[in-house]
Amino acid sequence: MNIAMINPTKGHKTMIYDLAVNLAKKGHKISILQPESTTRFFHFDTQKREIDENIRIIKIPCVFLPKIRYTIPNFLKEYTVLSSLIDEGVDVVHIGEYFYPTVFPPLALKKRRNIPMVVCSDALVGISWKYSSVAVDWIAHTYTKTIGKSVLTRCDAAIFLYEALAHQAESLHVLPHKIKVIPNGVDTELFSNLDQAESRRILGIDSNEKVILSISRLVPVKGIETLIDVTRKLLQNGVAVKTYVVGGGPYRRSYEKKAADLKDAFVFVGNVPYRDIPVLLSACDVFLLASLSEGLPTVVLEAGACGKPVVASNVGGVPDIITHGESGFLVNPQDRNGFFTYVKMLLEDESLAKKIASKLNNHVLEHFSWEKIVKKYEKIYEEIRT
Numbered sequence: 001m002n003i004a005m006i007n008p009t010k011g012h013k014t015m016i017y018d019l020a021v022n023l024a025k026k027g028h029k030i031s032i033l034q035p036e037s038t039t040r041f042f043h044f045d046t047q048k049r050e051i052d053e054n055i056r057i058i059k060i061p062c063v064f065l066p067k068i069r070y071t072i073p074n075f076l077k078e079y080t081v082l083s084s085l086i087d088e089g090v091d092v093v094h095i096g097e098y099f100y101p102t103v104f105p106p107l108a109l110k111k112r113r114n115i116p117m118v119v120c121s122d123a124l125v126g127i128s129w130k131y132s133s134v135a136v137d138w139i140a141h142t143y144t145k146t147i148g149k150s151v152l153t154r155c156d157a158a159i160f161l162y163e164a165l166a167h168q169a170e171s172l173h174v175l176p177h178k179i180k181v182i183p184n185g186v187d188t189e190l191f192s193n194l195d196q197a198e199s200r201r202i203l204g205i206d207s208n209e210k211v212i213l214s215i216s217r218l219v220p221v222k223g224i225e226t227l228i229d230v231t232r233k234l235l236q237n238g239v240a241v242k243t244y245v246v247g248g249g250p251y252r253r254s255y256e257k258k259a260a261d262l263k264d265a266f267v268f269v270g271n272v273p274y275r276d277i278p279v280l281l282s283a284c285d286v287f288l289l290a291s292l293s294e295g296l297p298t299v300v301l302e303a304g305a306c307g308k309p310v311v312a313s314n315v316g317g318v319p320d321i322i323t324h325g326e327s328g329f330l331v332n333p334q335d336r337n338g339f340f341t342y343v344k345m346l347l348e349d350e351s352l353a354k355k356i357a358s359k360l361n362n363h364v365l366e367h368f369s370w371e372k373i374v375k376k377y378e379k380i381y382e383e384i385r386t
Contacts, residue, residue: 001381002029004082004090008100009071010035010064014298015120015161015184016096019377022185022370024054026378031055031085033078035062035071035102060102066250072101079105086113092381095119098151098158099143107154116384119151120159122184122295124168128316129293132220149173156384159377161296162317180380183320185370186301190275193307193361194282203283210241210347213284213308215277215299216291218249218268223290223313226336228259230288231266233340239347243288244269246280281306285353286346292333294318304328304364309357311342321368327360 003023007016012034020030030052036059058081061074082093082105093106098119110117123129125148126141149172152158159180160166166181200207212231216222224245231243243262246269259266272280281287287303289312296317303310304321312318314330322328329342346353 001091001378002089003031003092003094003381004085005030005032005094006078006082006096006102006106007032007034008095008097008102009069010037010062011069013096015122016094018185018187018370019094019374020055021052022374023377024052026374027054029054031090032057033060033081033102034058035060035064035073037062037064037071070100073105075101075105078102079108082106082109083113086115090115091385093117095155097121098148099123099125099140103151107151110154116381117155118157118159118380118384119155120161120182121152121165122161123293123316124148124165124172128165128168129295130221132292145172153178157380159380162320164319165295165317180376182373182376182380183296183317183368184298184301185373186298186305186364186368188305188365188369191278191281191302191305193305194278196282199279199283202279205242205283210239211284212241212243212286212288212343212347213246213280214243214288214290215246215280216289217247218245218252218255220251221292222247222249223292223333224251224255225258226290226333226339227288228255228262228266229336230290230339230343231259231262233336234344234347235262235265237344239344241265241347242267244280244284246270246272246277277302278306281308284308286311286343288339288343289313289318290331290333290339291315296320301364301368304357304360305368307357307361309346309353310360311339311346321364322360323363326356327363328356 005016024030034057060078063072095103098121124144126137126144130137152174158174158178159182161183166179214227234241242265244267248271281303287308287310291313294316300321310328313333324330331338
């Protein structure tokens with residue numbers, strides 16, 4: 001099958017690139033339209049790059065707004081490239097996210113060329129996911145209720161990453177037969193239960209330290225202040241712990257000031273290569289996600305695949321991954337004492353931590369392997385083609 005995939009933003013979305021790689025392994029031909037701000041906005045020469053014999057990336061000039069991480073493409077270039085791909089024999093167009101402007105050229109072509117089209121989303125912005133800015137959230141809510149609703153209803157299938165999101169989509173009058181639920185997958189070969197002692201040796205972490213790990217952008221919606229507060233409270237209660245936060249973002253300096261009194265007990269690692277994440281996960285004792293909003297966080301799947309116990313916010317699709325009290329602990333994002341309680345419990349009770357981690361590991365391997373996820377996408381692609 002020939003599939004054109006629209007990556008919605010300058011960054012490489014997991015739900016596009018990981019899916020593309022795993023579809024390519026099954027022999028499908030993938031063309032990814034990739035917004036690129038380093039490409040001149042009015043540059044019309046097609047720039048293609050093959051990353052696999054079955055995958056090619058075609059750059060689309062764009063303007064990137066870093067503060068809100070929003071991408072505005074060159075619409076004419078995107079329309080022209082996608083139109084030529086349809087001429088070449090594309091069977092399905094797969095749109096990543098309904099809330100980026102990259103969705104408009106494909107929809108215009110759908111009306112003219114009657115090409116099968118799916119849209120995949122990890123959030124209904126302004127409804128299930130919020131940025132923690134009144135203005136941005138109001139704009140997002142208004143968009144979802146108007147333009148977003150039109151996008152979701154006009155595509156042949158609307159794929160959501162978790163059950164609660166699919167139920168919310170029904171309120172936008174998306175036809176029930178169009179609504180599908182397919183989660184992100186996890187690379188279970190890359191993310192596996194590595195030896196903790198060896199991982200710590202590689203990273204230079206003391207074998208006797210109690211280690212909390214969090215991986216996220218350094219922005220308010222990710223609950224970084226909660227991580228700082230939980231670490232401080234653990235230390236005040238006699239738990240010798242060290243928290244590592246992996247990731248970058250515009251608020252790093254602000255958070256460093258707020259964590260200054262913790263000194264070496266709270267470490268901002270910065271961005272690291274993706275290939276190093278499994279070693280970092282394997283080195284920790286507890287993985288903590290304190291986000292105010294989430295879609296279906298791939299990092300929780302990765303932590304589970306690495307055999308780590310997880311304490312996470314009870315938001316978005318997290319309950320689709322973790323059953324509270326059985327395969328992890330879910331906490332209201334405003335309940336800092338709840339995060340403290342469960343993290344402390346796991347750090348102090350090794351038997352409980354292993355039991356919780358094992359159940360999560362089994363659940364992730366059984367339900368979130370890319371092999372199973374790809375089969376679900378193939379089925380939907382075939383359905384909308386007929």
